[in-house]
Amino acid sequence: MSLKVVKFGGSSLADARQFEKVAAIIRSEDDRRYVVPSAPGKRYDNDTKVTDLLYSLHKAAETGEGFEEIYARIVKRYNTIIADLGLSLDLGQELSTIRENILNGASRDYAASRGEYLSGIVLSNLLGYPFVDAADLIFFAENGDIDEERTYEAFYELTKRLDRAVIPGFYGRAADGSVKTFSRGGSDITGAIVARGVNAAIYENWTDVSGFLVTNPRIVERPRSIDVITFRELRELAYMGASVLHEDAVFPVKAANIPINIRNTNEPDHPGTLIVNNLRAASSSPITGIAGKRGFSIIHIEKDGMNKEVGFTRKALSVLEQHNISFEHLPSGIDTMGFIIQTDSLQGQGEAITREIGKAVNADEIELISGLALIAVVGRGMIRAKGTAARIFNAISRANINIRMIDQGSSEMNIIIGVDEYDFRSAVNAIYAEFFPQD
Numbered sequence: 001m002s003l004k005v006v007k008f009g010g011s012s013l014a015d016a017r018q019f020e021k022v023a024a025i026i027r028s029e030d031d032r033r034y035v036v037p038s039a040p041g042k043r044y045d046n047d048t049k050v051t052d053l054l055y056s057l058h059k060a061a062e063t064g065e066g067f068e069e070i071y072a073r074i075v076k077r078y079n080t081i082i083a084d085l086g087l088s089l090d091l092g093q094e095l096s097t098i099r100e101n102i103l104n105g106a107s108r109d110y111a112a113s114r115g116e117y118l119s120g121i122v123l124s125n126l127l128g129y130p131f132v133d134a135a136d137l138i139f140f141a142e143n144g145d146i147d148e149e150r151t152y153e154a155f156y157e158l159t160k161r162l163d164r165a166v167i168p169g170f171y172g173r174a175a176d177g178s179v180k181t182f183s184r185g186g187s188d189i190t191g192a193i194v195a196r197g198v199n200a201a202i203y204e205n206w207t208d209v210s211g212f213l214v215t216n217p218r219i220v221e222r223p224r225s226i227d228v229i230t231f232r233e234l235r236e237l238a239y240m241g242a243s244v245l246h247e248d249a250v251f252p253v254k255a256a257n258i259p260i261n262i263r264n265t266n267e268p269d270h271p272g273t274l275i276v277n278n279l280r281a282a283s284s285s286p287i288t289g290i291a292g293k294r295g296f297s298i299i300h301i302e303k304d305g306m307n308k309e310v311g312f313t314r315k316a317l318s319v320l321e322q323h324n325i326s327f328e329h330l331p332s333g334i335d336t337m338g339f340i341i342q343t344d345s346l347q348g349q350g351e352a353i354t355r356e357i358g359k360a361v362n363a364d365e366i367e368l369i370s371g372l373a374l375i376a377v378v379g380r381g382m383i384r385a386k387g388t389a390a391r392i393f394n395a396i397s398r399a400n401i402n403i404r405m406i407d408q409g410s411s412e413m414n415i416i417i418g419v420d421e422y423d424f425r426s427a428v429n430a431i432y433a434e435f436f437p438q439d
């Protein structure tokens with residue numbers, strides 16, 4: 001038996017047709033027994049997610065403007081799904097309780113969580129699986145972290161009682177007893193906690209793409225999807241902006257050694273991407289993925305003999321610390337050093353802070369360069385494949401692009417390249433074409 005937890009994102013539950021696909025996927029394998037739904041997402045490009053409607057509803061309750069109109073849209077979303085599915089389910093009582101609670105001052109988190117709550121009731125009715133409220137299973141501690149002991153004890157009790165269930169995503173119960181949500185996209189975290197809680201063999205995360213793509217589809221046209229990726233690689237890519245899965249969804253399953261399988265509800269036969277713990281998992285390419293972001297600056301410092309000067313880096317860093325600024329990378333040479341910083345975090349103070357650092361370390365030269373994009377090229381295969389860095393640099397220089405900065409992470413599976421923002425797209429495309437030429 002290989003017990004599966006299946007989480008379905010908002011696009012997988014946007015309307016009745018999508019609910020039917022979801023039900024067919026669950027019914028096609030008896031191992032798919034614990035189900036975590038999101039709130040209905042967008043049906044088309046400029047549609048509004050139910051979660052966003054609920055945030056607006058909560059706001060409208062405070063300002064007194066437009067409440068009834070938004071409420072009617074939410075009621076219609078669910079009633080249309082129920083009618084199109086042909087269910088004899090009446091959410092009338094639930095909806096009016098939610099309405100009253102929000103009008104009587106229920107919290108913003110409570111309002112937002114009702115999207116998944118109602119979605120869960122509809123799905124449990126459609127599947128004939130019992131509904132279990134996430135607020136009775138997932139508990140937060142005072143400090144906002146998950147209260148693991150209480151949570152996993154509740155799951156242990158659940159598995160003794162029910163061998164299948166629908167558990168809504170996105171929320172749990174705070175230490176004071178109120179409903180509390182995760183940050184946006186947090187149903188991914190619920191799925192991971194449920195997978196760990198019921199001791200699943202695999203956590204299937206069903207979405208609208210056939211797995212984690214090698215790079216952002218908005219930069220490279222139709223990039224291929226990754227077959228297998230490690231948690232470490234995924235984290236490096238996610239940090240640089242590749243987001244299919246909520247960042248915090250990795251921790252519960254990683255600790256329990258449960259693989260995640262990203263799957264496509266609209267293409268259920270595609271194997272998708274498998275996310276695993278094992279660093280030695282075979283890889284066919286030295287590169288697993290490419291991610292990147294615009295909006296970085298570099299403070300470039302030169303001073304003869306800085307590497308021999310005790311306390312040099314500390315003096316420079318203490319200026320950043322005084323301004324409460326963190327840095328992303330710190331490439332350094334014998335007489336040079338650079339702080340790579342998110343331009344936003346400098347809050348227009350970049351020039352002044354640069355001068356301050358110059359004074360603190362008595363620099364020969366110091367310069368602030370803005371308008372930088374960073375590209376992370378990540379791959380566990382790099383550790384063994386020689387010449388990967390050379391291939392990346394050749395590809396970029398063949399595209400006539402100037403590299404402003406290079407940094408190799410100590411993990412040896414991440415090379416960070418800085419280029420001018422206007423070269424960002426071409427640089428990512430050049431690297432992609434070098435390593436995946438036939439695509």
Ligand code: ADP
Binds near residue numbers: 206213214241
């Ligand atoms: P869900 O509603 O199922 O939770 P999300 O919108 O949270 O789905 O995540 C899926 C989306 O992530 C995709 O539709 C895609 O636009 C986006 N995405 C960003 N980077 C990548 C990538 N590297 N690979 C695949 N999808 C990506």
Ligand code: ASP
Binds near residue numbers: 039
């Ligand atoms: N519905 C929530 C959101 O839109 C949570 C999720 O979809 O994961 O952020």
Ligand code: MG
Binds near residue numbers: 009185188244
């Ligand atoms: Mg999501």
